Amino acid sequence: MSSRRAATTPQGGAQGGLAGRNGGHGGAAQGSLVLTKAMFTSLRNKDFFFVWSSNLAAMFGMQMQMVARGWLIYDMTTSALALAWVTLSFMAPTLAFSLIGGVIADRLRKKWVMLIGQALHFLAILVLATVTIQGDVTFTHFIFWGLFNGTVMALNSPARQAIIPSLVGQGELVNAVALSTASMNLSRILAPTMAGVLIAVVAGGDKTSFLGVGIVFYLIAFLDFVSIVLLLGLKDEGRDTRRERRSMGRDLADGLRYVRKTPVIGGLLVLGFVPLIFGMPVQFLLPVVNKDVLHMGPDGLGLLMTAMGAGALVGSLVLAGMGDMRRKGLILLASSAAWAVFLGMFAVSENLPLALVSLALVGLASTAYMAMNMALVQLAVADEMRGRVMSLAMMTFGLMPLGVFPMSIVAERVGIGAALLLGAAGLAIASLVAAVAFPSIRRIDKGHAPATAGDAAATQPGVAPSPDVMAKT
Numbered sequence: 001m002s003s004r005r006a007a008t009t010p011q012g013g014a015q016g017g018l019a020g021r022n023g024g025h026g027g028a029a030q031g032s033l034v035l036t037k038a039m040f041t042s043l044r045n046k047d048f049f050f051v052w053s054s055n056l057a058a059m060f061g062m063q064m065q066m067v068a069r070g071w072l073i074y075d076m077t078t079s080a081l082a083l084a085w086v087t088l089s090f091m092a093p094t095l096a097f098s099l100i101g102g103v104i105a106d107r108l109r110k111k112w113v114m115l116i117g118q119a120l121h122f123l124a125i126l127v128l129a130t131v132t133i134q135g136d137v138t139f140t141h142f143i144f145w146g147l148f149n150g151t152v153m154a155l156n157s158p159a160r161q162a163i164i165p166s167l168v169g170q171g172e173l174v175n176a177v178a179l180s181t182a183s184m185n186l187s188r189i190l191a192p193t194m195a196g197v198l199i200a201v202v203a204g205g206d207k208t209s210f211l212g213v214g215i216v217f218y219l220i221a222f223l224d225f226v227s228i229v230l231l232l233g234l235k236d237e238g239r240d241t242r243r244e245r246r247s248m249g250r251d252l253a254d255g256l257r258y259v260r261k262t263p264v265i266g267g268l269l270v271l272g273f274v275p276l277i278f279g280m281p282v283q284f285l286l287p288v289v290n291k292d293v294l295h296m297g298p299d300g301l302g303l304l305m306t307a308m309g310a311g312a313l314v315g316s317l318v319l320a321g322m323g324d325m326r327r328k329g330l331i332l333l334a335s336s337a338a339w340a341v342f343l344g345m346f347a348v349s350e351n352l353p354l355a356l357v358s359l360a361l362v363g364l365a366s367t368a369y370m371a372m373n374m375a376l377v378q379l380a381v382a383d384e385m386r387g388r389v390m391s392l393a394m395m396t397f398g399l400m401p402l403g404v405f406p407m408s409i410v411a412e413r414v415g416i417g418a419a420l421l422l423g424a425a426g427l428a429i430a431s432l433v434a435a436v437a438f439p440s441i442r443r444i445d446k447g448h449a450p451a452t453a454g455d456a457a458a459t460q461p462g463v464a465p466s467p468d469v470m471a472k473t
Contacts, residue, residue, distance in 0.1 A: 039320045042176040047236045048167040054230035055160065056183040058118065061125075061220035061227075063191035066283075067305060068216040071199060071298045072132075073142060074287040075209060080416070082139065084408035087284045089146030090153075091404075095395055097154035102162075102391025103251045106384065110159040111234050117156025118231065122224035124148055125217055133214025158391040165378060165386065167236055174375045178320035181371040185316050185363070188309020196302020212298075255388030265380050265389060267438045271332065272373045272393055274434060277403035278426035279339050279366055282346070283308065284404055288416045294352055307356040311363030319371050328372065333435045335369035340428035347420035 043049050073082055104113055128145050131137045168176045198219075199212035259266050283305070290301040342365055345358035374393065381389045403423065411419040434441075 039175070039317065040179065042168045042172040042179060045168050045172075047234055048164065048176060050230050050233045051160070051163065051167065052179060052183055054114075054118075054227045055180060056187060057223045057227040057230065058121075059184045059187040060191045061223040063187045063305070063309070064195040064216055064220055064223075065125075067192045067195040067298070067302055068199060068213045069142065070284070070287040071196070071301055072137075072209065072213045073139065074291065077139060080285060080288045080408045080411045081405075083284055083287060084404045086139075086142050086146055087404050089143045090150040093147060093150035094154045097151055098158065098391040098395035099252055099255070099388070100248075100391075101155040101394070102158040102255060102388035103248050104155060105159040105162045105387025105391065106251065106255075107248070108159075110163040110387075111231060111236075113156060113159040114163075115228060115231050117152050117159075118224055118228050120152045121149060122221055122228065124152070125221045125224060129214050129217030129221060132210055132217055135210045137210065154394070157394050158387045161374075161378075161390040161394070162387040163236075165383070173378055175320055177375040177378060178316050178371055181367060181374075182313055182316040182320060185309050185312035185367060188363070189306050189313055190309075192302040192305030192309065193299075194302070196298045196300070196305075200297055200299040252388070255385055255392070258382075258385050259389060259392060262380070264441070265377060267441045268373055268377045268380070269389075269392055271336075271434055271438065271441060272370065272377070274430045275336055275339065275366070275369065275427055278423045278430060279343060279362075281404040281407045281423060282343060282362065282420060285407060285411060285416060285419065288411055289355070289420075292416060293350060294355060296352075300352075303352075304355065304359060308359040308363040311360030311365075312367035313363075314360075315364040315367035316371055319368060319375075328376065329441050332369060332372050332376075332441070333431060335365050335372065336431040336434070337428065339365040339369060340424050340431060343427060344421060344424035347417050347424055 043052060069086065070083060073086055074080075076082075124145060128137070128141065131141060164176050164180065165173055195216050198216055199209065202209075202212040202215070259269065286304050286308075287301055290296050290304055294300060294304075296303075339362065342358055342361035346355060346362055349355040349358055377389065377393060378386075403426075407419040407423055410422055
């Protein structure tokens with residue numbers, strides 16, 4: 001099939017929406033795992049390849065940053081709560097500005113939104129690298145840098161997500177989303193180890209720790225530069241998809257109204273948010289486990305993050321190789337339950353082999369869940385609403401401190417094992433509640449939602465999702 005907008009309706013919605021497909025990537029697989037070159041079919045689109053490669057470079061930098069930042073902050077403060085405060089500085093702007101980023105993604109050419117955002121991050125990391133390598137960096141520097149970087153990401157990331165369907169078309173969308181997730185997880189395997197080993201090689205005291213982290217930050221700046229160069233090769237700039245030119249406030253209100261009147265999308269957004277509170281904080285608390293339980297250095301922290309990334313990569317590649325499998329809704333909920341079980345295993349791990357195995361399984365289950373959820377959202381949403389809906393999905397990450405802070409407090413006052421068990425229990429309960437509360441999601445089969453509300457555009461001018469998206473069975 002043609003890789004560019006071959007499966008969109010004249011109204012801008014997804015043709016077939018969440019209805020079952022027999023063509024494209026999904027039809028070729030027919031519900032079975034396909035470990036062949038078909039797994040990478042969407043990368044044959046040159047524009048998507050540029051975006052995918054740019055994201056890969058940027059994600060390598062982000063994962064290296066998490067190790068370097070986490071190691072230095074905990075080394076400076078020995079406080080799990082300090083890690084939570086820095087996490088909040090990154091997440092709070094996501095909550096505050098993501099909706100604006102979604103409106104920007106729907107109003108402006110997405111290529112230039114991505115380029116400006118990447119360039120700003122490049123300049124910021126250069127400044128932080130210089131301050132760090134001179135040994136002058138403080139905890140306050142990380143807070144201010146987190147606020148700036150979080151704001152840039154909030155305004156930039158919806159465009160990165162929203163441009164993908166316009167590049168590959170609906171038939172290859174699940175494959176493209178899974179490969180985008182795979183690029184992130186590939187970076188989670190290699191980048192943490194690279195950062196941890198580099199810091200460990202030059203470690204020997206506070207000043208040399210600053211030196212090692214500063215070198216890592218300069219390497220991240222180079223990766224940002226590579227990401228910018230790759231985006232410059234993008235021919236499809238991601239045009240304005242709106243039907244009518246309205247004020248930013250009206251565009252924002254239309255997006256919120258669209259989600260409210262489209263129960264499937266609203267349910268999927270909730271299901272994308274709830275596990276973040278209980279399941280995702282583990283990655284921000286790994287420095288505590290590494291130092292207090294396993295008694296390892298920065299290379300050990302890199303190894304733990306690599307194990308989690310390896311499992312996540314397997315999960316995303318498995319999803320990329322699966323076609324239009326049956327019972328997508330049940331698979332989504334089962335992945336959340338498995339995530340809780342494996343997080344509980346990690347909570348009681350007291351040796352490195354068990355910790356690595358359980359973390360790999362956490363990565364596999366969490367990625368299968370999040371990638372499936374994101375793919376179903378992308379398939380359901382109308383083109384002209386994509387940026388705003390994806391900004392809502394991203395905004396949920398800004399609420400992650402709701403889980404990070406309680407778990408950090410428990411880690412400091414009771415122990416990191418108790419904190420992680422609390423997260424596992426919360427995730428298990430949330431999975432059970434979600435299965436009961438969202439029967440329409442539970443019944444998603446071969447990509448269609450059987451209990452939706454009808455055309456969300458009926459009450460809002462200028463918004464017309466595909467009728468097939470809203471079809472009932």
